Amino acid sequence: MRPAATAGPTATTRPGLSLGAGVLAGAAVLAQAVVLWFGLRHVWFGSILRTELVALVLFLLAVLGLWRYRGRGGLLLVLIGCAVLQLACLGAGPSSSDDVYRYAWDGKVQLSGTDPYRYPPDAAALNHLRDNSLYPQGKTGCPWTLPSGRCSRVNRPDVRTIYPPVAEGAFTLARLLTFDGSDGPFPMQVFGGIGVLLLSGLLAWSARRRGDPVWPVAVWAWCPVAAVEATNNGHIDWLAALATVAGLLAYAGRRAGWAGALVGAAVATKLYPALVLPALLRRHPGRVIGAAVGLVAVSYLPHVLAVGTRVIGYLPGYLKEENYTSGTRFLLLDKVIPHLLLTPVAALVLLVAAVWAGLRADPDRPEQAAVVLMGVGLLVATPTYSWYVLVLLALIALTRRLEWLPLVIAPTVASLGAANFHHSAAYRTWCYLAALVLLVAGLAARRRWPARSAATG
Numbered sequence: 001m002r003p004a005a006t007a008g009p010t011a012t013t014r015p016g017l018s019l020g021a022g023v024l025a026g027a028a029v030l031a032q033a034v035v036l037w038f039g040l041r042h043v044w045f046g047s048i049l050r051t052e053l054v055a056l057v058l059f060l061l062a063v064l065g066l067w068r069y070r071g072r073g074g075l076l077l078v079l080i081g082c083a084v085l086q087l088a089c090l091g092a093g094p095s096s097s098d099d100v101y102r103y104a105w106d107g108k109v110q111l112s113g114t115d116p117y118r119y120p121p122d123a124a125a126l127n128h129l130r131d132n133s134l135y136p137q138g139k140t141g142c143p144w145t146l147p148s149g150r151c152s153r154v155n156r157p158d159v160r161t162i163y164p165p166v167a168e169g170a171f172t173l174a175r176l177l178t179f180d181g182s183d184g185p186f187p188m189q190v191f192g193g194i195g196v197l198l199l200s201g202l203l204a205w206s207a208r209r210r211g212d213p214v215w216p217v218a219v220w221a222w223c224p225v226a227a228v229e230a231t232n233n234g235h236i237d238w239l240a241a242l243a244t245v246a247g248l249l250a251y252a253g254r255r256a257g258w259a260g261a262l263v264g265a266a267v268a269t270k271l272y273p274a275l276v277l278p279a280l281l282r283r284h285p286g287r288v289i290g291a292a293v294g295l296v297a298v299s300y301l302p303h304v305l306a307v308g309t310r311v312i313g314y315l316p317g318y319l320k321e322e323n324y325t326s327g328t329r330f331l332l333l334d335k336v337i338p339h340l341l342l343t344p345v346a347a348l349v350l351l352v353a354a355v356w357a358g359l360r361a362d363p364d365r366p367e368q369a370a371v372v373l374m375g376v377g378l379l380v381a382t383p384t385y386s387w388y389v390l391v392l393l394a395l396i397a398l399t400r401r402l403e404w405l406p407l408v409i410a411p412t413v414a415s416l417g418a419a420n421f422h423h424s425a426a427y428r429t430w431c432y433l434a435a436l437v438l439l440v441a442g443l444a445a446r447r448r449w450p451a452r453s454a455a456t457g
Contacts (some may be wrong), residue, residue, distance in 0.1 A: 022069040022077070023068040025062045025063075025064075025069060025077065025218075026062075029062045029081035029222060030084065031058050032088075032224060033087075034060055034088070035058065036224060036228070036232075037088040039094045044350040047416070048091070048416055052182040052412055063218050066078070066218050069215075074215075075204045078200065085221075085227045086197065086231045088194070089227045090186075095232050096228070096416060097229075097257035097387070098143070100233060101134055101154050103167075105154045106171045107172045108129055109273050117161060117303050117304070117313055118310060120160050135150050135151060136151050144157055160314055165300055166239070166265050166299055169299075170239055174190075183391075184230065188234035192238050195230055195448060196226055196231060197238055199220060202242065202246060203220055210433040217394075219396055220394050221391055222399035225389065226393060233387065235387040237270055237391065238390060240273050240391055244263060247259045247261075247266065247280070251280050256280075256288050257287050260290065260291025260292040260294075261291040263288075264293065264296050265295055265299075268300070268325075272391070274376060275350070275374050277289070278354040278358045279370040280361075280366055281361070282361050282362075283363040322383075325345070327339060328342070330380060331429040332379060332381060332432055332436065333384055346380050353373055356372075357369040365399075367395055371398075371399045374395055375439075381409035382428070384411070402442065403442025403446060406438035410431045410432050414427070414432065417431075
């Protein structure tokens with residue numbers, strides 16, 4: 001149990017000020033829900049980027065109010081606010097991604113008795129599964145088309161799926177819960193909303209058990225990036241974040257096998273949570289690695305037996321499409337490293353971070369090293385899409401390392417604002433560079449004022 005002083009420098013806040021802070025927090029969350037409700041329908045602000053930026057300002061105000069609040073019911077306020085935000089994001093179709101339609105298709109294919117890795121969506125063998133929900137007739141301005149000319153809401157219909165087997169299982173479960181009757185995005189959106197709430201509950205349980213303050217839970221529960229990407233856009237990354245956090249908490253609780261299995265499940269959902277594994281190697285490394293590798297192997301085995309190497313799906317093509325194979329996706333490194341050395345240097349940076357975590361991670365607080373590993377991974381990879389930051393956001397909430405928060409915001413601004421700058425790499429680079437500058441400033445502030453930093457994170 002932490003001393004009461006670590007709950008923050010405002011422990012002696014006067015009752016009137018505390019009540020005002022609670023009102024500020026609740027009002028800001030409600031205002032954010034209204035902004036998302038109307039903004040995601042394109043009724044207000046004119047763009048999803050402006051909607052999310054306004055929501056982010058309100059989010060920061062809400063967390064600030066909760067930080068100052070000393071009344072009872074803080075955790076309840078966090079969870080109610082989280083639920084309201086998810087409901088607001090359920091009120092509109094996917095606002096900035098069409099991945100959820102691929103999820104719906106993969107679930108439908110798997111329930112039909114066909115392995116989802118066997119065929120691309122445009123395969124003639126799957127013609128009997130198509131209907132007007134995912135493949136509308138005569139739709140003008142269709143972003144994806146089949147060889148027949150028919151419209152496809154499923155993206156990249158000429159390639160096999162990229163998603164690992166735990167993610168595929170989640171897609172199938174979401175469809176099962178609708179009795180195999182929905183080709184639309186709503187089941188996965190509901191799944192995402194439930195996932196955000198479940199992770200909020202897990203963070204709340206951890207905070208209460210450890211005697212930590214309430215406000216860090218809201219960093220995840222009230223962040224519009226989580227609400228928009230997990231619930232509105234329906235991205236499955238919430239499941240990777242949930243499994244990652246659960247694995248880290250299990251490891252801190254001296255359950256190494258469970259920790260490895262849970263992080264393995266996260267890897268078999270979106271691959272990149274493998275970055276946190278070095279934070280779990282100070283205690284029982286063999287048990288952790290064995291459980292993680294075993295979970296991944298068991299999840300892939302039925303598909304390997306069914307389709308062989310096709311389980312790789314579109315992954316090599318995606319890495320090439322996103323310029324990782326050429327190295328030009330590493331936007332920050334590209335400014336200081338010769339082109340031919342980009343990929344080796346990127347791998348070296350990740351290796352150094354992994355070795356540091358393996359040697360220095362606190363086995364009782366592995367999340368402190370995990371947030372650094374995930375943050376460094378994002379700074380190296382500089383991904384185009386904002387849903388890849390959900391694991392980092394959850395780790396920030398778990399560790400109170402707010403200096404990493406600019407890196408959560410940067411991909412949203414980079415991806416949603418790129419069209420205004422002709423999708424130039426320079427614009428995306430500046431977004432990540434700004435996040436890096438703010439990160440360095442935050443780290444410097446933490447070192448200069450350690451007592452104040454300890455109170456807030």
